[in-house]
Amino acid sequence: MIVLSMASIRALEDILGLDYMRFQETIMQCTSEGLITCAVSNVTNVCLHTNPNLEQSRAIWSPPRLIGYNYLEFWRETFPQLETLQLILARDKHVKGYEYEGIRPDRSRCRYSTDFYLIDYMGEPTRFGISHKEDFEVVRTAPSN
Numbered sequence: 001m002i003v004l005s006m007a008s009i010r011a012l013e014d015i016l017g018l019d020y021m022r023f024q025e026t027i028m029q030c031t032s033e034g035l036i037t038c039a040v041s042n043v044t045n046v047c048l049h050t051n052p053n054l055e056q057s058r059a060i061w062s063p064p065r066l067i068g069y070n071y072l073e074f075w076r077e078t079f080p081q082l083e084t085l086q087l088i089l090a091r092d093k094h095v096k097g098y099e100y101e102g103i104r105p106d107r108s109r110c111r112y113s114t115d116f117y118l119i120d121y122m123g124e125p126t127r128f129g130i131s132h133k134e135d136f137e138v139v140r141t142a143p144s145n
Helices: 012-016 020-032 079-092
Strands: 035-041 047-050 094-103 109-121 124-132 136-140
Touching: 020 035, 020 109, 035 109, 079 094, 079 109, 079 124
Parallel strands: none
Antiparallel strands: 035 047, 035 124, 094 109, 109 124, 109 136
16 A cells, blocks of 8 residues: 655645646646656546656556557456545545556556546546555566567
8 A cells, every 4th residue: 555745745736626727737746756647538538648757667658658548458457446546536536555557558567556546637537546565466477578
């Protein structure tokens, strides 16, 4: 489970109420603190943003390549975990240290832990995730070709 320093990250109410400029400021703040941020549409599941702290060892692809990626591919073997996350976010608007598994683009399976917030990003309900670089592990390596 990840434990983020809320002394340096905005209060929960501030994160849930981010406007565009404050969203960008939060991303810059998290980036400077070494945290990973990722914003994914809660409607289309398309990646809208990820910061440079998302290293290839964790995601396989570089951050710019993930923008536009449909995260339903990531959840294809663990779709019930996505549904659970969406239910929690619909009810509570946030979840701390949500643990889940997904399939990376190289087809390896990893376990992650992320703090998620349901925000309005440019008029679209969006899952905004904040996590530490080390909060993942490979649970099944990619199949060899």
